[in-house]
Amino acid sequence: MHFITQTRRSLFLFFRFLAQNTKIKLEYKADSIILFFSGAALQGIGFLFLSVLFTRIPSIQGWTKWEIIFMLSLIFFSEGLVSFAFEGAWQMAFLLNMGDMDRILLRPVSPILQILTFTMGIHGIGNMVMGTVLFILSLSNTIIVWSAAKILFVPVFIVSACAIRTAISFAANCSAFWIKAMSNAIPLMIFQLADFAKYPASMFGRAIETLMIFIIPYAFISYIPAVYLFDKFAWGPLAWLSPLVALWLACIARKIFYFGLSRYESTGN
């Protein structure tokens, strides 16, 4: 019972903070417009690249243009969502070193929630719009043998994808607990690795493939669902592991955070 009220309250506060932050950002109209379009535009370039490339060739390793764009759209959308709703994770180094963490710890709200919602990114909205457009376009341009399971799978893996992204980003940003300087180096580098997930992992050779699937599982965001939906390989249905992977990563991220936090609390900033 308590768990349900807690969750409801957390959700309420989450949307409250998100709405508040969005309101603040939207006041800077010019910036907001620029950010919205640049978010969409930068990803649009990725789409253009594939379009031009595929005017010359019919497929890459058996993957058609729209199948790859499908993967692209998922990376874009999940990235957009994290930038929009969970941008606060990127502020962790700042929070810790500027002493804002104390304020967070003095309030009766989960510190993770407070950190994630500390700020929001307008460019995330642009990313999500672009991601959604490409997602819909790719679904209508690809041949999928639909089944009840697959239809059910779509919302499941989209939610998992976003959760996986958030968990990885959050965990990476927890490096701020150990690295005293105010820099986002490690989370940025881990973020950069998502570029590999825009294409079939099998294209990259064993080492990178293993990295993408087992170590920093970006592959579960785009590649593995694509394999399942497009029936690329027999092991496709393993894609149903996505929600488990998401849960697993969320637990790890949470553990890392509290581990870092207890160290912070012991050494007294």
Next chain:
Amino acid sequence: MRAALKKYWRHTALAMQETLAYRVTYIVNVFSMVVTYTVIFFVWSAVYAGNPDLDGYQWQEMKSYLIVSLFLSSLVSMSSEFRISRQIRTGNIAVELLRPADYQKASLSITLGYSISEGVLIAIACLGFAFITGATVIPQNALTWLLFIVSVLFSMATKFLMVYVFGLVSFWTTSLMGISWLRRGLTDFFSGALIPLALFPSTLRTITDWLPFKAIVWIPASVFTGRLYGRALTRDFAVAFIWIVVLWFLGRLVWKAAMRKVTIQGG
């Protein structure tokens, strides 16, 4: 004249030191560059596995093209862009303005500085990639090497001016990030860094032919692989040169507008 050069050289030297001091940002940039390159390399590798010849482009040539593209894209990096916006944000711009140096020229010197120190390391990295991937297509004679170096200078100048002009926009907005991404995206695509411009469909090809971005990657990389030479090269150099002049004056115009804004609004 010599005094002026000396003055701007100091900027360059300081910038070189600064880059090494900004080690962390530097590492992140390098990493980002490595990842981007690796992705592109594998994508093209997969493309060529299925299609050995693309409109005259073969895998060997493409490999060299990509490495030169990497080299040029990494030169004149974000450091310069953020430096301008950072100066504005922290108010250091006022100090800069009081110094007896032309801001645009000073910026160029500083960018040069960053580029030299970054460039050396990037060049080493590129040699490494060339070795690993077995890229063997290189200029065949001294003239081509010379033309390549000239085209690299054109590339740096063009890129600097683009970064500079876009960077000045931070006088009007607080989010340089968005502008920076836009510029980077546009540059990456239209400069031929991702796909050689020759492979673009005809309408796009015509458009990119007349844009300044071409000079940043396409021209130098194509000179390097021996694809661009003679008349076509001369023509491209001419267009690039005109663009540099145009951008230089555009830079001055925007600067003046920015100064007007500063004095009216008090920063």
Next chain:
Amino acid sequence: MAIIEAKGLSKTYQNAVKEAGLAGALKHFIKPVFTEIKAVSDVHLSINPGETVAYVGPNGAGKSTTIKMLTGFLKPSGGQIKINGMDPYHQRLENTKHMGVVFGQRTQLWWDIPVSESFTLLRDIYAIPPKRYKENLAWLSEMLGLTPFMGSSARKLSLGQRMRADLALAFLHDPSVVFLDEPTIGLDVAVRERIREFLKKINRERGTTILLTSHDLDDIRDVCDRLVVIDRGTIIYDGKLQALLDQCVRCRTMHLRLTSDGEEFAKKIGKHANLEVIASGPSEASIEFDRFALSAKDIINLANTTGEVIDFRIDEPDIERVIKNVYEGKLDISGNRGHV
């Protein structure tokens, strides 16, 4: 039942000892060496509901460390804390619901939004019932004069306005305990007065327990009835402020103007028990003495043995000196001796 109960509280920090240069960095990497710093050792504190306690000590004494442990965001190395029967560190989410904090240096306000919106955000964070929120807001606004700037964003407020808003926020959710860390620092006299009045009133009317750290002794004297002094990690005084003052009524300072050389006089007199020469010059001397042991007349008689006293005056007990003496260990508080 005490509302704040700390037993055997201690905090030890480990500081890395690093030698300079590359060799030092390598050494540290392979075999790190640490020194221990005992910031707080064996602190016992028991505060009852409704008390107003001043927590005082020189810089580096362990004051902020104790406060951080009491408020739950620093983990103690040893000992036990219970606030409202809960451990503030392990039961943080629950404990913070009943606790309020005011930091002198940092604000609770969100920077870019109107103050009123900071209030509504905190209302939602603390889940304050709407009716209660309205009542509290009205009452606090009136007491602290918040209405004129409720619509402004935090960045536009003066220090005094910001502090008043922070105070209101700390009490908004009806906490049973409020910690205040240097709440009047940097403020002008009028605002300080107002804040003190507010604290007294809210303590009277709502019985909120208040723990206050301040370097402003007027704050302490006006608002608090109990004084806890910490120095070098341990508590050296814990009792009624008035008792301390009374005890120090025993110490008086007398300033003498002499015909003879003050320094000579100091040498002659200095060895006498129950007094101390705190200053001397060519024809003057200042003496601190325990007036229960010596009377002013005794001092003058002593002085007359070496020369003539032209003039003298006696200072009233000064709380500043009192605290200073406590810090310096000069004031022995253990019992009824007010030895100077």
